[in-house]
Amino acid sequence: MKKILFFFLPLGLFAQASTYLEEAPNLKYANSIVVEDLQRHINILASDSLQGRETGKPGQKMAANYIANFFKEIGIPPYKNNSYFQKFKVKTVKRYGKWKWDKKGVLDKILNNNYIKGENIIGFIEGSDLKDQIVVITAHYDHLGTKDSLIYNGADDNGSGTVAIMEIAEAFMLAKKEGKGPRRSILIMPVSAEEKGLLGSKYYAENPIYPLENTIANLNVDMIGRIDDYHDNPNYVYLIGSDRLSTELHDVSESVNDKYINLELDYRYNDVDDPNRYYYRSDHYNFAKNNIPVIFYFNGVHDDYHKPSDTIDKIHFPKVEKISRYIFLTAWELANRDERPRLNIY
Numbered sequence: 001m002k003k004i005l006f007f008f009l010p011l012g013l014f015a016q017a018s019t020y021l022e023e024a025p026n027l028k029y030a031n032s033i034v035v036e037d038l039q040r041h042i043n044i045l046a047s048d049s050l051q052g053r054e055t056g057k058p059g060q061k062m063a064a065n066y067i068a069n070f071f072k073e074i075g076i077p078p079y080k081n082n083s084y085f086q087k088f089k090v091k092t093v094k095r096y097g098k099w100k101w102d103k104k105g106v107l108d109k110i111l112n113n114n115y116i117k118g119e120n121i122i123g124f125i126e127g128s129d130l131k132d133q134i135v136v137i138t139a140h141y142d143h144l145g146t147k148d149s150l151i152y153n154g155a156d157d158n159g160s161g162t163v164a165i166m167e168i169a170e171a172f173m174l175a176k177k178e179g180k181g182p183r184r185s186i187l188i189m190p191v192s193a194e195e196k197g198l199l200g201s202k203y204y205a206e207n208p209i210y211p212l213e214n215t216i217a218n219l220n221v222d223m224i225g226r227i228d229d230y231h232d233n234p235n236y237v238y239l240i241g242s243d244r245l246s247t248e249l250h251d252v253s254e255s256v257n258d259k260y261i262n263l264e265l266d267y268r269y270n271d272v273d274d275p276n277r278y279y280y281r282s283d284h285y286n287f288a289k290n291n292i293p294v295i296f297y298f299n300g301v302h303d304d305y306h307k308p309s310d311t312i313d314k315i316h317f318p319k320v321e322k323i324s325r326y327i328f329l330t331a332w333e334l335a336n337r338d339e340r341p342r343l344n345i346y
Helices: 002-023 025-030 035-045 048-053 058-074 155-177 199-206 247-261 317-336
Strands: 085-101 107-121 123-125 130-140 145-147 150-152 184-191 215-221 236-240 264-266 294-298
Touching: 025 155, 025 317, 035 048, 035 058, 035 155, 035 317, 048 058, 048 145, 048 150, 058 107, 058 155, 058 184, 085 199, 107 199, 123 155, 130 155, 130 199, 130 317, 155 184, 155 215, 155 317, 184 199, 184 317, 215 317, 247 264, 247 317, 294 317
Parallel strands: 130 184, 130 215, 215 294, 236 264
Antiparallel strands: 085 107, 107 184, 123 184, 145 150, 236 294
């Protein structure tokens, strides 16, 4: 009798585990996001060879190609003309130089018009019965480039967010290949020219590839690899904007965290009177101003912010892994629930 129990008990446990994974495949795919893969990507993107990924410079083009090749490798099809790129050329205006009088007698400064060429990378994972509705997940992959022969690697800003959404893309593709893909479509979109003024995401919002009215939410990831002065341990993330347009989105986010992740969700910077104005300073804002509910995931600034010392060796990879899984699970819930998040009505 004992011998029979010895053989059947592991099978019963295995059956229970299999049933649990079938009921909650989101956990299986979330757990495919691991430190080793995050490190592998950031070791490329934040390396000296990419020269700080300044938009329009060769390093940014190299980063774009690396991400696009990864999308191809995991099976995301190119969206147009066998390309993953939404290319843009945008004008920036700076005031400089001598004062002059215009024709109306107004004293003004000479305008310097500069054009920046960049690429947003389109990773579109088509859904099933609700495929026309889209969850957009963004992170800017550009940084500051080089100054005075110093390389601004941007490992945290925003190598950490970029590798997070790359691995989130792979998790969704793994689910899709196993016949458990999302009901709604997922657009994973690394954007460039954020450091130039949120220009890549602005271009997409003004020239959307997929209708903005079909976009149910934007989850934006920017700097999730460090621990700031307000925290003693890495088990936290700042959430900004989650309740500003849709309390329902906020509730989904909280529920996912309570059920699966147990991060400290810090809303310090979500206050409308926050003097840092982070709500307006990353790519989610170009979706929010179009009345699309957003969540901005952020870990705060640190002494290496916008300095050459923002390097790979300072990234807390288990933290990036945990937050990436949290974002994936939130996106999964948004993609598979029956209703899109309702907008607040005041």
